[in-house]
Amino acid sequence: MTRRCGGATYITGMRPQDILLPAAAGLCCKPGGFHIDPVRPVERAVITHGHSDHARAGHGAVLATQETLDMMRLRYGENFAGSTQAISYGEEIRLGDVTVKFHPAGHVLGSAQIAVTCKDTCIVASGDYKDAFDPTCTSFELVPCDVFITEATFGLPVFRHGDASDEVKKLLASVALFPERAHLVGAYSLGKAQRVIKLLRNAGYDAPIYLHGAMEKITEYYQSRGIDLGELRPVLGMKKAALAGTITLAPPSATSDVWTRRFPDPVTAFASGWMRVRARARQRGIELPLVVSDHADWDGLTATIAATGAGEIWVTHGQEDALVHWCKSQGLRAQPLDLVGYGDEEESETPLQDEAEA
Ligand SMILES: [Zn+2]
Numbered sequence: 001m002t003r004r005c006g007g008a009t010y011i012t013g014m015r016p017q018d019i020l021l022p023a024a025a026g027l028c029c030k031p032g033g034f035h036i037d038p039v040r041p042v043e044r045a046v047i048t049h050g051h052s053d054h055a056r057a058g059h060g061a062v063l064a065t066q067e068t069l070d071m072m073r074l075r076y077g078e079n080f081a082g083s084t085q086a087i088s089y090g091e092e093i094r095l096g097d098v099t100v101k102f103h104p105a106g107h108v109l110g111s112a113q114i115a116v117t118c119k120d121t122c123i124v125a126s127g128d129y130k131d132a133f134d135p136t137c138t139s140f141e142l143v144p145c146d147v148f149i150t151e152a153t154f155g156l157p158v159f160r161h162g163d164a165s166d167e168v169k170k171l172l173a174s175v176a177l178f179p180e181r182a183h184l185v186g187a188y189s190l191g192k193a194q195r196v197i198k199l200l201r202n203a204g205y206d207a208p209i210y211l212h213g214a215m216e217k218i219t220e221y222y223q224s225r226g227i228d229l230g231e232l233r234p235v236l237g238m239k240k241a242a243l244a245g246t247i248t249l250a251p252p253s254a255t256s257d258v259w260t261r262r263f264p265d266p267v268t269a270f271a272s273g274w275m276r277v278r279a280r281a282r283q284r285g286i287e288l289p290l291v292v293s294d295h296a297d298w299d300g301l302t303a304t305i306a307a308t309g310a311g312e313i314w315v316t317h318g319q320e321d322a323l324v325h326w327c328k329s330q331g332l333r334a335q336p337l338d339l340v341g342y343g344d345e346e347e348s349e350t351p352l353q354d355e356a357e358a
């Protein structure tokens with residue numbers, strides 16, 4: 001007897017926790033013999049995307065999209081894993097007693113949700129995801145499933161991100177208003193920076209955009225994958241006066257240190273979902289907060305959860321409690337997943353180059 005994906009009963013008797021279970025190294029799939037986004041070295045890793053807390057070095061074998069593998073190679077060097085295998089969106093691979101299939105997560109270039117199917121039970125580990133428009137990566141795909149594992153970085157009703165294009169227009173309005181000042185935009189190096197640049201281009205801004213040294217490699221990689229970001233220049237070596245009226249992208253940590261002295265009277269901006277919280281912007285001395293997030297907001301999380309048709313939701317990576325509560329109020333089974341070791345990339349920063357630019 002077969003059943004469709006998305007139903008509520010497990011006719012085969014396969015319990016979801018027999019397929020995927022939290023372990024010290026990360027989410028473990030025993031019947032498949034692999035871990036998803038392991039935080040410790042394992043024999044076989046299946047990886048959702050290139051952010052450093054999800055994609056670590058030292059695994060025996062790594063299965064991921066080509067872009068994720070390339071990003072790991074950029075960060076860790078050629079020998080970051082014993083062996084690698086690239087998988088495309090929509091491709092299905094048999095691992096042990098399960099099949100895995102990758103679907104776009106809309107988070108950053110190459111990011112994937114991983115559907116793990118065993119007998120008739122389908123679990124989707126979505127990694128980090130967003131359902132909002134992002135011209136630098138493939139759009140989020142809704143995958144019907146029995147169990148949906150969701151992140152909860154912005155899992156509180158106060159988080160409503162709005163339209164990122166409008167935030168970029170605020171930046172351009174400020175540049176027009178203060179032609180004698182430099183604009184310094186803090187943005188996470190992998191994903192956020194390239195998205196902000198692309199949104200600036202889409203808004204018609206065609207002047208050169210300057211980059212902090214820690215962003216050059218990954219941004220060049222995006223361009224090598226066919227994402228046209230217009231003319232980009234290293235900010236290193238630029239004369240202070242020549243930076244008046246320009247826009248520079250830098251890792252968030254750089255926008256609050258002595259590095260900023262090379263800019264004429266800089267307007268400090270920060271592109272992050274956390275900029276919805278005004279106290280956070282004030283705390284960091286951000287003059288121009290830009291609410292641009294690579295994670296789903298509250299509406300995105302709840303709409304996605306409902307649309308998957310999953311009867312059971314596992315919540316991880318952020319504000320689990322409120323989202324678990326919401327799921328239960330909708331009649332869904334829900335629980336927080338105890339996974340440790342995942343950072344908050346909206347706040348922290350692990351540059352691809354270790355040396356900070358002087
Ligand atoms: Zn991420």
Ligand SMILES: [Zn+2]
Binds near residue numbers: 051128342343
């Ligand atoms: Zn993450």
